Amino acid sequence: MDIDFKQQSAVTLAEVAEAAGVGESTVSRVLRNEGSFSHKARERVMEAVERLGYVPNRIAGTLASAGSRLVAFVIPSLSNIVFPDVLRGASGVLEKNKHQAVFSVTDYDPEREEALVAAMLAWRPTAVMLAGFEHTEGTLKMLRASGCRVVEVLDVDGTALDLAVGFSNRAAGRESAEFLLKRGYRRIGYVGHDLDRDTRAGKRFAGFCETLASAGFPLLDREICSGASSVESGRLGLERLLARRANLDAVYFSNDDMALGGYFHCLARGISVPSQLAIFGYNGLDIGRVTPQPLSTIRTPRVETGQLAAELVVTNAPPQVVDLGFELVEGATA
Amino acid sequence: MDIDFKQQSAVTLAEVAEAAGVGESTVSRVLRNEGSFSHKARERVMEAVERLGYVPNRIAGTLASAGSRLVAFVIPSLSNIVFPDVLRGASGVLEKNKHQAVFSVTDYDPEREEALVAAMLAWRPTAVMLAGFEHTEGTLKMLRASGCRVVEVLDVDGTALDLAVGFSNRAAGRESAEFLLKRGYRRIGYVGHDLDRDTRAGKRFAGFCETLASAGFPLLDREICSGASSVESGRLGLERLLARRANLDAVYFSNDDMALGGYFHCLARGISVPSQLAIFGYNGLDIGRVTPQPLSTIRTPRVETGQLAAELVVTNAPPQVVDLGFELVEGATA
DNA sequence: ATTTTTTTTGGCAGCGCTACCAATTTTGGC
DNA sequence: GCCAAAATTGGTAGCGCTGCCAAAAAAAAT
Numbered sequence: 057m058d059i060d061f062k063q064q065s066a067v068t069l070a071e072v073a074e075a076a077g078v079g080e081s082t083v084s085r086v087l088r089n090e091g092s093f094s095h096k097a098r099e100r101v102m103e104a105v106e107r108l109g110y111v112p113n114r115i116a117g118t119l120a121s122a123g124s125r126l127v128a129f130v131i132p133s134l135s136n137i138v139f140p141d142v143l144r145g146a147s148g149v150l151e152k153n154k155h156q157a158v159f160s161v162t163d164y165d166p167e168r169e170e171a172l173v174a175a176m177l178a179w180r181p182t183a184v185m186l187a188g189f190e191h192t193e194g195t196l197k198m199l200r201a202s203g204c205r206v207v208e209v210l211d212v213d214g215t216a217l218d219l220a221v222g223f224s225n226r227a228a229g230r231e232s233a234e235f236l237l238k239r240g241y242r243r244i245g246y247v248g249h250d251l252d253r254d255t256r257a258g259k260r261f262a263g264f265c266e267t268l269a270s271a272g273f274p275l276l277d278r279e280i281c282s283g284a285s286s287v288e289s290g291r292l293g294l295e296r297l298l299a300r301r302a303n304l305d306a307v308y309f310s311n312d313d314m315a316l317g318g319y320f321h322c323l324a325r326g327i328s329v330p331s332q333l334a335i336f337g338y339n340g341l342d343i344g345r346v347t348p349q350p351l352s353t354i355r356t357p358r359v360e361t362g363q364l365a366a367e368l369v370v371t372n373a374p375p376q377v378v379d380l381g382f383e384l385v386e387g388a389t390a
Numbered sequence: 391m392d393i394d395f396k397q398q399s400a401v402t403l404a405e406v407a408e409a410a411g412v413g414e415s416t417v418s419r420v421l422r423n424e425g426s427f428s429h430k431a432r433e434r435v436m437e438a439v440e441r442l443g444y445v446p447n448r449i450a451g452t453l454a455s456a457g458s459r460l461v462a463f464v465i466p467s468l469s470n471i472v473f474p475d476v477l478r479g480a481s482g483v484l485e486k487n488k489h490q491a492v493f494s495v496t497d498y499d500p501e502r503e504e505a506l507v508a509a510m511l512a513w514r515p516t517a518v519m520l521a522g523f524e525h526t527e528g529t530l531k532m533l534r535a536s537g538c539r540v541v542e543v544l545d546v547d548g549t550a551l552d553l554a555v556g557f558s559n560r561a562a563g564r565e566s567a568e569f570l571l572k573r574g575y576r577r578i579g580y581v582g583h584d585l586d587r588d589t590r591a592g593k594r595f596a597g598f599c600e601t602l603a604s605a606g607f608p609l610l611d612r613e614i615c616s617g618a619s620s621v622e623s624g625r626l627g628l629e630r631l632l633a634r635r636a637n638l639d640a641v642y643f644s645n646d647d648m649a650l651g652g653y654f655h656c657l658a659r660g661i662s663v664p665s666q667l668a669i670f671g672y673n674g675l676d677i678g679r680v681t682p683q684p685l686s687t688i689r690t691p692r693v694e695t696g697q698l699a700a701e702l703v704v705t706n707a708p709p710q711v712v713d714l715g716f717e718l719v720e721g722a723t724a
Numbered sequence: 725a726t727t728t729t730t731t732t733t734g735g736c737a738g739c740g741c742t743a744c745c746a747a748t749t750t751t752g753g754c
Numbered sequence: 755g756c757c758a759a760a761a762t763t764g765g766t767a768g769c770g771c772t773g774c775c776a777a778a779a780a781a782a783a784t
Contacts (some may be wrong), residue, residue, distance in 0.1 A: 066514070066536075066770095067535065067773065068769095068770060068771085069772095070770075072772090073734095078733080078734085079733060079734035079735075080734075080735085080736095080770095080771080080772090081733070081734055081735080081736095081772080081773090081774095082733060084731085084736075084771070084772060084773095085732095085772095088772085092730095092732060092733090093731095093732065093733080094731085094732060094733090094780095097732080099731080109531070109532070109535045110514055111508065111511045111532070111536070111772090112512050112764050112771085113512065113514060113769090113770055113771070114512040114513050114514075114770085114771095115449055115452050115453050115458060115513065115514055115769090115770080115771090116453055116770035116771040117512075117741090117770080117771050117772070118449050118739090118771090119449050119450055119453050119738095119739045119740065119741090119769090119770080119771070119772090120738080120739055120770075120772040120773080121739085121771080121773080122739090122772095124449065126492075134474040134475070134477055134478040134481070135474075135478065136471075136521050137470075137471060137474070139474075140469075140471070140473075140474040141468070143468055143493075144468040144469065144495065147468065147493075147494060147495050148495070151495075151506075152495060153744090154509075156492055156494065156509065156510075156513070157492065157493055157494065158460075158490055158491065158492045159477075159481075159491055159493065160481060160485060160490065160491065161478065161481050161485075161740060163481070172485075174445060175488075175490065176490075177445045178445055178446050178447065178448040178451075179448050179449065179490070180447060180448075180449055195445070195583040198443070198445070201443045202445070243741090286676055287676055287677045287680045288676060288679065288680050291680050313677075316677065316680075317680055320682055321680055323657075323682040324682040342620055342621055342622060343621045343647075343650065343677070345622065346621045346622050346625050346650075346651055346654050347654050347657075347782040348654055348657040348658040362770070364774065402739095402740060402741085403740065403741065403742095404740075404741090407764095412763080412764085413742095413763060413764035413765075414740095414741080414761085414764075414765085414766095415742080415743090415763070415764055415765080415766095416763060416764075418741070418742060419742095419743090419762095419763090420745095422742085425762090426760095426761060426762060426763090427761095427762065427763080428750095428761085428762065428763090431762080431763080446740090446741085447739090447740055447741070448741095449739090449741090450739070450740030450741040450742085450769090451740080451741050451742070452741085452769090453739090453740080453741070453742090453769045453770065453771085454740075454741040454742040454768080454769055455741080455743075455769085456742095456769090457744050493731075679747080
């Protein structure tokens with residue numbers, strides 16, 4: 057016997073109107089609390105809604121009016137906490153403003169991003185939120201043509217399409233280098249993940265190297281781990297780097313996940329931090345504040361980025377780039 | 391080059407049909423690659439689509455046909471990696487099957503869950519995905535009436551509404567206790583976060599206590615931290631617990647975040663793990679495998695849960711409860 | 725009581741698309 | 755070459771809702 061799992065014929069506004077003995081427009085007005093209607097009409101409508109278990113159909117509503125109140129997030133990854141943090145910040149604001157979040161994950165692939173943006177635009181979202189400024193020509197063209205708001209987050213080094221909320225990755229890289237230099241480290245290495253795909257990590261790295269070089273202490277070596285960043289690859293990366301270059305006195309990591317891996321490697325191998333080897337990360341993850349020695353890092357306002365991005369969208373703010381800055385956390389590992 | 395006039399993407403299927411010199415139905419058929427059409431028709435349509443930069447309107451498409459191909463996730467939190475992991479697993483499968491994910495965050499509040507489920511149902515999703523089995527009467531009623539598929543994830547201890555994918559939290563709690571007992575620990579404590587809100591953590595705790603009690607070594611003390619679980623609250627929680635009970639030989643944490651905090655506390659205070667104090671967590675986070683001593687914990691298949699949940703939905707599988715099990719990771723902290 | 729103003733109400737035309745069906749063209753068999 | 759079968763095509767009626775407008779009812783003013 058086969059059972060039908062298809063959607064039950066849902067209650068429609070027309071049925072509510074019928075049941076309440078009023079016109080469709082009245083039901084619509086009451087439910088949206090817009091226009092005018094009598095107290096009595098309201099009561100009858102609400103009673104019918106309750107009784108029939110009516111749930112408005114926003115698909116139809118959106119088609120008839122304008123504005124889906126949908127915000128599309130096209131994010132590179134859900135594997136570390138960075139993008140969930142942005143989503144979390146945005147989600148709260150959107151909910152308060154009766155918007156809904158749709159998302160998909162590009163896995164740091166620009167072609168995939170293009171396809172996903174196209175799929176998202178099909179829902180006629182109020183806004184599309186993307187990571188950074190590096191997109192394919194096709195993506196840019198579609199977004200420009202779409203007429204919907206675009207927010208590029210987590211970067212400010214580049215040309216924004218419309219709105220942008222974030223901080224300077226290049227400056228973060230430079231400040232990290234300055235900090236290490238100021239502390240007297242001179243033999244500096246780098247452990248990171250795929251820099252071509254994660255262009256923001258690439259910008260940090262570039263800023264970091266630039267500052268080191270102009271101070272006369274260029275980066276001595278680097279170890280790039282393929283694949284996504286992770287605590288484990290940070291640990292392995294540091295191990296490999298040290299195998300080649302035992303005499304480094306500081307290592308800069310592409311982010312806190314990697315840096316924690318490096319830190320754990322030192323703890324496990326009895327390499328004393330920071331006297332034998334300094335460790336510096338990026339992101340300011342909570343966990344880095346609670347390790348036996350707090351991680352030296354740059355704390356980024358990820359949740360705030362999501363919040364502000366969402367606020368700019370729901371208030372339909374004019375195009376602008378907002379630099380939320382970052383905070384260098386001295387910690388105790390460098 | 392394209393000339394951009396107004397920002398509004400007002401290109402409709404009718405305009406494409408006009409431009410291609412074919413009927414609307416033909417355009418629709420070509421774009422959905424359904425029904426029959428000539429090669430020539432296809433070429434003319436595609437050319438027009440390309441030239442006009444047409445993006446189909448799924449709002450209209452959904453209203454006209456059936457099934458939004460939208461899957462709604464109503465999740466408790468985005469603060470730790472658990473739910474992002476589930477989303478990640480689901481997201482990949484959904485994308486392959488041309489579905490889209492919508493989400494909102496309840497913050498472990500059942501009333502909020504109810505409101506958000508209502509908001510989600512307004513989009514007539516193919517399925518709604520929720521955490522666990524504990525929902526308000528209102529939520530259950532709406533979901534039952536909606537006719538859309540429901541997947542309850544990350545738990546199997548309870549009565550499923552339709553589909554469920556997860557593992558037994560109670561059994562996880564029991565196995566954790568058995569493991570500690572087998573290792574000879576007898577003076578056992580607990581550090582956790584809000585158990586009323588996170589009912590799955592509550593079930594683990596119940597299973598844990600039950601096993602301890604029936605072995606004759608009941609839980610000696612517990613420390614409950616208010617608010618969300620975090621590494622920091624784990625550290626503080628353990629500190630407070632040990633201040634009251636210095637003689638514990640093992641502590642069970644509500645999850646790995648908390649457990650890592652506890653572990654770091656021990657590292658910082660020179661409490662040797664596990665000889666002086668054993669630490670046991672839950673979730674099997676990646677980071678726990680890379681700490682100087684790998685964390686003893688229970689690894690849960692979160693990504694797989696998301697994947698399977700999504701697969702069951704897109705294949706319209708019959709109602710069922712799938713127990714994906716979990717794996718006890720001995721680690722080196724207990 | 726009558727007119728004017730204000731409030732409340734319902735009808736109906738779309739929104740952009742797909743499903744259905746009938747009309748048309750193409751193909752194939754003999 | 756002729757007719758039946760198959761492939762292709764376009765017209766049009768909704769999908770469920772909102773926006774607009776005019777009609778009706780109620781309230782206020784005369």
